[in-house]
Amino acid sequence: MHPSLEYILVGAIAAAGSFLLTPLARWVAISWGAVARPRDRDVHAVAIPRLGGVALFCGFALALFVAARLPTLRGSFENGPEMPWVVIAGAIICGIGILDDRYELDSLTKLAGQVLAAAIMVTRGGVQLAEFYIPGSTVSLGQDLAVPLTVALTVLTINAINFIDGLDGLAAGVTAIGAGAFFVYSYHLAQGNILDVAAAPLLLTAALVGTCVGFLPHNFFPARIFMGDSGSMLIGLMLSAAAATATTSADPQTFAGAAGSIPLALPLLIPLAVLVIPFVDLLLAVIRRVRHGQSPFAPDKRHLHHRLLELGHSHRRAVLLLYFWAALLAFGGVGFAVFRGPWVLLSMLCAGVLLALFVSMVPRLHLGRGHPPVVRQAP
Template identity: 50%
Template sequence: MGPASSFVLPVREYLLVALIAAVVTFLLVGLVRAMAFRLGAVAYPRQRDVHVQPMPRMGGVAIYGGVLCGMFVAHQLPVLRAAFDFSNDPWGVIVAGGVIVLVGAIDDRFELDSLTKLAGQVTAAGILVLFGLQWMIAWVPWDGGATISLDQNQGALLTVLLAVTMINAMNFVDGLDGLAAGIGLIAAAATAVFSIGLLVERQGAVEAYPPALIAAVLAGACLGFLPHNFNPARIFMGDSGSMLIGLMLAAATTSASGKINQATGSAADLLGLLSPLIVVAAVLFVPLLDLLMAIIRRTRRGESPFSPDKMHLHHRLLEIGHSQRRAVLLIYLWAGVLAFGAVALTLFDPIIVATCFVIGLIVTFVVSVIPRLRDARSKS
């Protein structure tokens, strides 16, 4: 890379690869939809479902196709090629993504048991580690906020745990038309904005290119899939799509902060280390909370944590009185406020950001409970 004074922020290049991923995904959906019907990868309505007609799955195959094309274009661009020349992170995402999409596509057709899917998720996460995409340093909150260096085994374990958690969080939240695709878009866009901010802060340091590329390509692919998937949906992304989104978000997060190998223990260094996790934790707060509540709820009933039910957050919003579209848009709003609030916290004055963040949360909460307030008022 050239000297810091000659660094030019490659925003247009990132927008280009995101646009390519969006267009290719959008065009591939028709082919994948026909293939899903031919192969029998169809979701027939069940008691816990909200759709009433048979719906083709395997939409994740189209999303992965968009990701591949976006990565290919990035590899041909002189500036973004640095993400491939100085790191194996993009290659790791391509290979691991192919494995998780294959596992998900098989599940979309044959409905694999939970242990088999978990094995596939761990395998995909392990591939990320094999390509060098893993955590090398961790924060220890019970030791005065200190950071510790991880050996190869510890870093690999943390990386696999984070990836599997995010994969299942996105998988659990995929219950309404457009929900997982929209949350994936918001999460990836927020992560991309943050990662581009790292490029500015580090004046074009090559380690900041891969996370921005991974997030930008994922955001584009989700955007291209959303028109086909928003209510009324013409296709579901299935496990092949939701698991791919979770894997790529975990990869972008790990690529952004997992490889920091120097830390002085200062507040600035600690914020730099934790901010990618803060951003992703914020945007995934809704699906992670839904995942945690589902595990607790099912375990207390003596059931498997992976057994299905109709008590997810989106189901509860429907019970309150929101339509499918409004429930999805509300979850988008919650995710957007949390995600971009966290991003803004790393870029702008914390007091101003905190004020706007609180106002946004209040407005979102009021909008969410309006149907319940109307019911209580009509009964009084």
């Protein structure tokens, strides 16, 4: 079987697993009382079940289980990070999220759980930002620096994804787009023999894309279930794992000879492009809360998606706009590695940014006024 077909199979299994198991997770959430009841900062008006992360984890783990038995993809388990420990880390953070979905844990407890899961993935799983490449030199990180730095970046990514999980389908869609961009970039390197065709970033991103896509039909507006912290923290952890392995998997000499000096920096630039939407939202939220004398983890209703609703965008259109921004930045960064003609790509990217700004700032008008935000109705 061709490697690309194996990745398609892995993605399809992940999608089918999360799609089929989500109704079961919804039933368990309702029976157990793990539901999101409307609060002042929320945009939903009725109680919505949580625990979508359980279905996401099962779909993701099932995809990796199948991949370990495929002719090509088993190499990801032999030459890359310790995948069983990556799955265990995912189970731990999903478990912390399950408790939060039911009992609403305090922020310090959740942070401790995030650090624990990230530390297990980094130390036992071997997912470490050991070195990265900039034009003209290789920056190597010693063990004493690589471990805490990777843990810190992982926790940052987890919270960035968690912060944007405020509208139906937003976190799952943005993660699928980001993981898809990582997959395209990594597969391009594999086709040029710069990465092994069974490199860990390819497997992780293929499974993550499928998992999120399978969950979206249940989670897109109007959602019948939320992924909850059990899901948002899980996909943040796995997206961070993909970013770390993508950044450190390429051979710098082969990479430089094959692609030149500009793509040498892309392993650093692409993760930033993929995660810029959640990271910007996280940064603005922290600055806003600290400026008002609040905890950085204090909830509010001033995230990017809330601002789009205030501008007059409907719930669904706000989500689609953020999808467009995420795809523009993520795949725009990948385009510089995949295609030649950087000035043409830069011009197209600038045009896309201008279009996104225009559509974001000028919502569809109705008698000279923007439509009021759409309040989520009962599923």
